[in-house]
Amino acid sequence: MNLAIVGSGYVGLVTGTCFAEVGHRVICVDNDLKKVHSLQDGHIPIYEPGLEELVKKNVAAGRLSFTTSIGDAVAASTVIFIAVPTPPQPDGSVDLSFVEGVAREIAVHLTGEYRIVVDKSTVPVKTGERVAQTIKRYKPDADIDVVSNPEFLREGSAVADLMNPDRIVIGVSSDRAIEPMKEVYTPFNAPIMITDLNSAELIKHASNSFLALKISYINAVAAICEASGANIELVADGMGADKRIGRAFLNAGIGYGGSCFPKDLSAFIRISEELGYNFRLLKEVEEINQDQKDRFLKKIRESLWVLRHKKIGVLGLAFKGNTDDVRSSVAITVVKALLAEGAEVKAYDPKGMEKAQALIPEAKLVATAEEVADGADAVLVLTEWTDFKSLDWLGIKKRMLSPLLFDGRNLLNPEEMRSLGFTYTSVGR
Numbered sequence: 171m172n173l174a175i176v177g178s179g180y181v182g183l184v185t186g187t188c189f190a191e192v193g194h195r196v197i198c199v200d201n202d203l204k205k206v207h208s209l210q211d212g213h214i215p216i217y218e219p220g221l222e223e224l225v226k227k228n229v230a231a232g233r234l235s236f237t238t239s240i241g242d243a244v245a246a247s248t249v250i251f252i253a254v255p256t257p258p259q260p261d262g263s264v265d266l267s268f269v270e271g272v273a274r275e276i277a278v279h280l281t282g283e284y285r286i287v288v289d290k291s292t293v294p295v296k297t298g299e300r301v302a303q304t305i306k307r308y309k310p311d312a313d314i315d316v317v318s319n320p321e322f323l324r325e326g327s328a329v330a331d332l333m334n335p336d337r338i339v340i341g342v343s344s345d346r347a348i349e350p351m352k353e354v355y356t357p358f359n360a361p362i363m364i365t366d367l368n369s370a371e372l373i374k375h376a377s378n379s380f381l382a383l384k385i386s387y388i389n390a391v392a393a394i395c396e397a398s399g400a401n402i403e404l405v406a407d408g409m410g411a412d413k414r415i416g417r418a419f420l421n422a423g424i425g426y427g428g429s430c431f432p433k434d435l436s437a438f439i440r441i442s443e444e445l446g447y448n449f450r451l452l453k454e455v456e457e458i459n460q461d462q463k464d465r466f467l468k469k470i471r472e473s474l475w476v477l478r479h480k481k482i483g484v485l486g487l488a489f490k491g492n493t494d495d496v497r498s499s500v501a502i503t504v505v506k507a508l509l510a511e512g513a514e515v516k517a518y519d520p521k522g523m524e525k526a527q528a529l530i531p532e533a534k535l536v537a538t539a540e541e542v543a544d545g546a547d548a549v550l551v552l553t554e555w556t557d558f559k560s561l562d563w564l565g566i567k568k569r570m571l572s573p574l575l576f577d578g579r580n581l582l583n584p585e586e587m588r589s590l591g592f593t594y595t596s597v598g599r
């Protein structure tokens with residue numbers, strides 16, 4: 171099929187590439203001229219395992235192209251996916267101006283042929299209805315259906331997630347859109363769930379909020395483990411072995427961050443409020459998440475006493491492992507807090523340094539993990555990069571002024587680190 175993706179970021183670029191990989195012809199649109207030129211030149215603006223090879227392969231096969239022109243994409247494609255940002259506003263509600271703007275632009279370019287406009291961005295319930303109204307307002311005779319098709323990919327494994335999805339959710343307001351949407355997704359061999367528009371939109375916010383809830387739940391249990399001398403990992407393993415609970419998302423740490431969970435949770439709280447429901451449970455999830463960072467910083471202060479002029483080495487800036495994305499990264503929040511208290515921070519991340527630099531200009535970013543330890547009063551692990559597990563930790567200890575190691579992601583083995591001579595602190599263990 172001929173498909174267009176408007177917005178070529180973490181979601182749009184990976185989705186478009188995977189659609190091309192299964193045989194569709196895909197035009198990816200972006201209004202960032204620099205991004206489109208660099209994609210046309212074969213440079214991939216984000217790090218996502220396996221993506222670069224797939225982009226190159228599908229561009230060479232003539233199935234994937236990049237443009238700044240929504241008009242060209244609308245003219246050539248039966249199905250047009252919207253994958254633009256839906257950032258939070260100061261009050262927690264969603265800024266829908268990108269989605270609305272794209273809907274209007276699509277309307278301008280419709281010529282009377284049937285088109286399906288798909289919301290892939292994460293949007294509040296009832297947005298699909300609004301998108302349809304908007305297109306009809308600017309092109310009253312438009313022959314369109316609007317579909318909600320939320321995306322569940324995880325950054326860091328986005329290609330694998332897209333190629334092997336757990337399920338595909340397709341929310342429709344008319345049966346006419348069902349067959350073409352099934353045709354888009356049949357090559358992925360995943361269960362396809364057809365729902366109404368509003369339910370599909372809610373599935374996304376309800377899912378992300380539930381995953382955030384699991385993280386805050388285990389973090390709250392980790393606090394009880396610390397107070398009682400129990401071990402959160404054993405507790406999580408014991409809980410997770412129960413199929414009704416599951417082990418995923420029961421990893422204690424310094425809390426969730428990233429471009430999705432914090433904004434989707436606050437959006438869901440706001441949406442619920444607007445619909446007359448006070449989602450107190452999710453407000454508590456947010457508070458616990460905030461507490462996790464504060465509890466971690468408190469542990470550092472308790473050990474180091476005064477932070478001013480202390481040299482702190484930081485391993486990890488991305489919001490999770492295997493990505494270069496530093497948006498709403500807890501690691502960045504922690505580094506900012508340390509800098510604000512006068513600490514001198516040296517940091518390293520395998521992929522996230524370029525994007526982090528602008529957010530923490532006072533921190534010194536170094537080229538290797540080992541360098542953060544030079545003369546350090548403490549080293550912190552803030553992102554769960556598996557590479558950090560196999561560092562030469564004895565060598566790192568020798569470079570440090572004092573052997574304080576704070577593991578905010580429970581990445582390292584406590585006994586091993588203590589046997590190397592570290593004063594090792596983690597979360598709930």
Ligand code: NAD
Binds near residue numbers: 290430
């Ligand atoms: P992103 O910022 O990485 O990408 C968005 C892209 O849209 C950017 O390249 C931007 O230049 C482009 N854009 C903005 N306005 C445009 C316009 N008018 N015309 C054309 N292009 C335009 O964002 P993202 O992380 O890909 O997220 C996109 C949406 O998908 C959001 O709603 C997000 O919540 C949702 N989502 C994200 C993830 C994730 O892991 N990143 C997962 C599932 C869903």
